[in-house]
Amino acid sequence: MHFRRPHETWNFGTAACPGPLSQLWRVDAAKQKNAADQAEGEECRNVEAWFAENPDIAFQTHGSAPSVLYEALNTERDRRVPDLVFRLFRRAPNWRALASLPAAAGALVSGCTGMQSALDPHGERADALAVLFWIFTAVLGLVWLVTMAGLFFALTRRRDSRGEPAQARPAVKRPMRIAFAAMLTSTVIILSGLAVLSFDGQRAVYGDGAGAAITISVIGHQWWWQVRYEGNNGFETANEIRIPVGSAVDIKLTTSDVIHSFWIPSLAGKLDLIPGKSNELHIQADKPGVYRGQCAEFCGQQHAHMAIFVEALEPSEFERWRAKQAAPARTMAHLAKQSVVASAASSPFAALSERSR
Amino acid sequence: MSQAVDERHETRDTDLDDEELRARLSKTWGTARGLIGILSTVDHKIIGIRYIVTAFVFLLAGGIMAIIMRLQLARPDSHFVDAELYNQLFTMHGTTMMFLFGVPVGEAFAVYLVPLMVGTRNIAFPRLNAFSYYVYLFGGLMLWGAFALSIRPDVGWFSYVPLANLNFTPGKGPDYWAQMITFTEVAALAVSVEIVVTVLKQRAPGMTLDRIPLFVWTMLVHSFIIIFAMPAIMLASSMLIMERLVGTQFFNPDAGGDPLLWQHLFWFFGHPEVYIIFLPGTAFVSAIVATFSRRPVFGYLPMVLSLIAIGFLSFGLWVHHMFVTGLPEIGAAFFTASSMAIAIPNGVQIFCWIATLWDGKPVLKTPLIFVLGFFFIFVAGGLSGVMLASVPIDTQVHDTYFVVAHFHYVLIGGTVFPLVAAVYYWFPKVTGRLMDERLGKWQFVLAFSGFNITFFPMHLLGLRGMPRRVYTYPAEMGWGGLNLLASAGALLFFASFLLMLYNMMASARSGALAGDNPWGADTLEWAASSPPRPQNFDRIPCVTSGSPLWDQGDDRAVVGGLKVDERELVVTSISEARPDIREESPAPSIWPFLAALVTALAFIGSIYTPWAITWGSSVVAIVLVAWFWPKTIEENV
Amino acid sequence: MARSVIDVSGLPTYAFGSRVTPWWGTFSFCLLEGTGFALGIGGYLYLAVTNKDWAKDAVPLSLLWSALFTLVLVVSALPNFLIKRAAMRESLRSVRLLLLIMSAIGLVLIGLRIMEFSALPVRWSDNAYGSFVWLLLGLHGVHVLTDVADTLVLTVLMFTRHGTGKRFSDAEDNAFYWYFVVLSWLPLYAVLYWLPRL
Ligand code: HEM
Ligand SMILES: [Cu+2]
């Protein structure tokens, strides 16, 4: 059942990164990929290769092969400590990873930091957040520098009379009073400024979803995401959302069990799924691509494996896909009959690494 | 015979010369030998040291958990530990660090130091103090004993419902967690009450409100925060265990409850908790900065006002832990503003300390060096806190490694660095010997570099999408390099504590002799001998300034007229500190120990049957009556 | 050289009210327990506001026993006041008599609280409303219980050779705490018994 096999035209590398940065992405991925992958790894989002290689595991649905995944889960539990040290260093530490640290700093600035990075925004809301983040970082970084400079000068300042004994009550000097007042005012001004920016950003983030083209319900389960496209021709998927580029999408978040948190960093900030409550998140992708997300609220044993992919497609392509999904064979009623089983390892990554072992 | 007894009762300190007075008081206030004596002691210094040592043991235990976590995360797709164990590890790490190390260690120093600093002979309610220590010890043993027996909580240090409910987490792990919390917070509350009363009523004559050392002011505010914050967590943890054991419905949305109620109650405690852990750090900093700048801290009044402001504001921030639960927008915005506002008093404090260093003559001994580390790290952590206070930014970094980095910057920078400084600073008071300076500086190099190498990369990891509380991550995410770096740093950081341990043990045996006041400090604890005698001071000092040891020469004014063969201390008026009563301080007693033991058993029993509460409390009641039953007819004078 | 400047040999060894440390201890405990009550009420109100079905769940509680309880509790403030006064005058006879009265009142109150529980129309496990009713009533019950136990012990002490000196200060302290038990009940009573009827 590969109805969601990756399409040839998916564009994983929306923003091509210059040389050294790409290594960042590659160093770890390379270990599990063949040389050919490495050769073409000039893109930040080079997940294409392993999707192509493993089409079956890349997009498990809850109907396909849950038992296999369950087994993977259970063997997971049974691994015990004895061979742990060995396992840890099974692969020699990757020194290239360390060597690429300067590149990491560079990557941060360029924003090319992977498919699940808050600093690599591909949607309006995430954009606004990244900008806000950088403003805060710059201002507060400056405050930190000024404080440290003050500390440094306090320590290295030349004293007029060395060896002066302890003073119980030195006179408070006028310059110090002025400095105090200046510090207090500037703190207040800076904080007020940041607060205003924050309120502004808040409006941008939570702006209402009026005019949303599509409404999708995402229901959290331990440890997978049930995705339901609402409307007449509704249908369901798991751990994967496809959206058309450029349209506002309204996501309704509820949970069937414990609290989870829905988070696609490249598109928007996170929002919790809380029992007895329905939250709403609005996302919109500016460019085609695959955006990974991961449950961000601890939800039990396999929380680490609760990933979700959002794929933004060109509108025409999305419509084609949607039409196919909505075909009678895939109605909700039909799907509802299929047992819904946890597929903790259903992210392509997890499945891949299980397999490589 | 009876005449002789009467006469002995009447001996006053003014009747004796220094030598004899010292011997007689040591006998009166001393602790008996033998097991019963050890368990009965009510000496705040002995209990304070026990508290400190126990807290450090828990720090070590929590640290080992952290190292195991870091080994697991060092490489992607690692199977050093499995998901189940990892979840137990971070739960035990967080819980231990917050409840069994962070809160108690601050109180521990207060128990030891506050009575000395205010110039009294024992803490107020010394038996309650002994009780609180045993309660804390048994609470910690309960959690770790259960851990050893594979009964392990694994739902994080804030145990969100419904995950922590019976249907999602069967077994007894969260029950032990909840009871441990309720139980140890009794200890925290008891100590705060003692500190409040000691500071308000037992200050040496003449120590008016404006002469109270900043350390003591800080611990006073700290105690009040505990008094108002801890009831929330006790209520919450009791509700959680009732939910699990007797089927209440507080948090069940299908029966009119709300899982967010747990979060509100938890964080109403949880945010002040951060300040509960952090304020003792600032107390250490105030003391150390003053001593090593050879100046009292600049701006006494702004400092005290900032402390009080922090105390109040800390209760208005809790919702910033819940920004992504989908709260109404306006409400969230309010908490952004209040969270940013608390940066103002914190900024004032930082300014005043730096101004003190600026004006004074900094002496770069190990304690001050660690305080400098504190500035570097804590200010960074505080500023990343300002980012988290912004709702929009928080929606990206909440529950990621950015937050893990942030709170380790404030917790370790704000508390652990000053704590290490405090250990170096007061070690000579406690043991009579100085710690090795050279090792101290090496320790700083290790700790400072190890800390930053561990936790700085975590900011980047969080921004690059790594959520907290994941036991592993796929190699393809590209988080491997930074994680490896963080893990390497963690080993360095951990090593710095082993070095400190070695330094402490070696110095306790063969360090340079310290004398009473090795640093030339100005507060009263340095007027006592090192280590202090059971009575703390042979004659209670009269205080005439905020820096008593710098202002007075050899001509020290003291109080006269206290009985020598009874445990008498001076109770003074609140603001002026005028002597008012000669109150009898309780003698050693085994009952606090027994009461704590029985209470602990009742709490453990309650995890298995609610009836343990009923039967347990009757036994506890009997023990308490024995505790308070007067043993002599002492007051028939 | 130490120089004795203040002579404290003439000071008393005990006193009353906020001059002594136990009063401040009790006061601090009142503060923290009061915070507990406030948070409990806060939680109750939080659910009352946020939960749509609250009105349906919140069946009014019967007024009989609670009214009696409240009445006796409020009336007990009078003997309590008298104890305080007698203790400060160190009049052993009145203190003994009043402590006996207070002990009796305390036992009656415990009985009334038990009746209150048995008349509750909801169980703690029925819904969140029921859980809160039991929690708040229980929490206050524990306070009544502890202070009554304390009063009983004090009464016994006052009838033995210990009934002298500082013990009067203890009696006064105990009376102080009873005021807290009385005062903390009033908001609870209003919230638990009257709010659902509005
Ligand atoms: C050796 C030093 C330490 C290291 C290497 C370390 C490491 C860590 C790591 C990696 C986590 C995140 C676990 C996860 O989310 O998966 C964590 C969580 C935490 N740490 Fe530390 N830590 C250290 C010391 C401390 C100290 C001194 C404190 C407090 C005073 C502290 C308090 C916490 C808390 C409260 C958590 C959250 C636990 C939870 O998520 O439930 N840590 N620590
Ligand atoms: Cu989840």
Ligand SMILES: [Cu+2]
């Ligand atoms: Cu999760």
